[in-house]
Amino acid sequence: MMVWLENLLLLLGFAIVLIAYGRYVRRTQDVRGVLMFWARRLSLSASEFRLQRSGIVLMLLGVVLRYLNMLEIL
Secondary structure, three states: HHHHHHHHHHHHHHHHHHHHHHHHHHHHHHHHHHHHHOOOOOOOOOOHHHHHHHHHHHHHHHHHHHHHOOOOOO
């Protein structure tokens, strides 16, 4: 059961981050900004930023669940 939840959180978080970046690219036509995210060229709108952060949090929860499951705590 936990494996399904881990995978669901990871995939859902990744999909939400991709949606946020897709909205950014559609709005600005700046694909290079997404590909070079470490250069701090992204100027996400407030809704895109919230989507990106919520996706990252979901992925982080999936990683934590996987780690706890590996340690057999859950």
